[in-house]
Amino acid sequence: MRKILQDRSFRLSILLTLIFFGTGITFLLLGLADYSWILFVLLPVVLGISIGALPDHKWAMRGAVLAAVIALFFLLAAGLSGFVCVLMTLPFIIPLMFLGSVLTHLANRYKELKNVDNLPVLLLPLIPFLIAAPAEHMVKKDKEEVVSVQTVQVFAYTPEQVYETIKSVDTLQGEKPWLMYLDLPVPYKCVLEKEEVGGRRTCYFTGGNLSRGDFGGGTIEEKIVELQKAKVLRMDVTEYNLIGRKWLGFREAAYYFDAVGPDSCKLTRITTYTSQLTPRVYWEPLEKLGIRQEHDYVFANLASDLLHRYGKKPGIGE
Structure with a gap:
């Protein structure tokens, strides 16, 4: 040596x-x-x-x-x-x-x-x-790549039940996707102040489970721009602060609730974000993977909350 x-x-x-x-x-x-x-x-x-x-x-x-x-x-x-x-x-x-x-x-x-x-x-x-x-x-000043990521899952509950459960989440729990064990921000809870257009919704995140420190916490502030109960909940992101992600921005978060049969709901979650990272051919698939894992974690928690609240077995996602 x-x-x-x-x-x-x-x-x-x-x-x-x-x-x-x-x-x-x-x-x-x-x-x-x-x-x-x-x-x-x-x-x-x-x-x-x-x-x-x-x-x-x-x-x-x-x-x-x-x-x-x-x-x-x-x-x-x-x-x-x-x-x-x-x-x-x-x-x-x-x-x-x-x-x-x-x-x-x-x-x-x-x-x-x-x-x-x-x-x-x-x-x-x-x-x-x-x-x-x-x-x-x-x-490149003020030029950012705008990307949308969509996740769809069917739940064996009515659109009204799914809407009431997802609009405001007290505490998210459950098995984390593998990226969250590194430092992907972990959704913790979402607080809805007013259930109306213009109302504020704040989502809180904790960091990963690294023993060397918590690198990934922060908040996302949203304003409701479209609201039809049990049909559409669409929000513009007004402020975000995710530690260690200066290159990432968020534009919009949306939920769409569609009835499937007499008592099931197809929930569509769309996240629209911006990114400064290039080359895009390398970074975009990784960004989408991270956001999809966030969606999966929220949907898994939603299934658990629905089961706890209404006592029915969740449907199988698609």
Whole structure:
């Protein structure tokens, strides 16, 4: 271990990684960068280019991976991301760093960046990020991806019974989906102040069950914009505060109640949200998975509440 720590390439790779990723985190804190491909793709690649220029490539990459994990967990400490997001970032951050190091070896025309350990020279690849991140932020300002997620389930209760049970929830309990055991926000209760258009509804969340801390709590404030008892409950989100999810926004929450036969209800839950995360091809499926697990947890609790309140066995969801 002492020999490893004395290796200059190993030490420099740690320093470079902390400088590169530290710059990215600082740009996020200052509002100069977005949660985008510039941060998640370009930054790891240019870091890898610098790492690949170090003489001892093996120990340089090991030091870079170690420092990358440390730097990403700084996002947690700064409240800029949640544990799940950090975990999902690693699978493509590390390969992109490796890709950048490979590019250094293959690009013979950049001989001045090969097998050097001069820190100012090794910092040169950071320049594209310093230029691209603020430029992208200015171009994308106020532009967010709007996405809707829908979940449908049939309950063996009337629409009136389902509506009365879901409109205001005292305490949600039950088996949590697997993401909630990491740090996906866990719905705790929803309080409806006035049952009318314009009325306020507040949903409270607790964090995950990580022994290292509660990273995922917060609240979502909603205002009723459409209300037909046992038919439609649609709300605009007026304020939200979910810890570690600065990149995520919520637009609308809606419930639709449709009669199925004489005594069953098809409940449709739609969440409309915004996201700054790119590339979308990677992040959107993960976002939808998280929201669907939130829906599933609420529906499971609803089934339990209906059974407790009305004494009938819930129907099978579809």
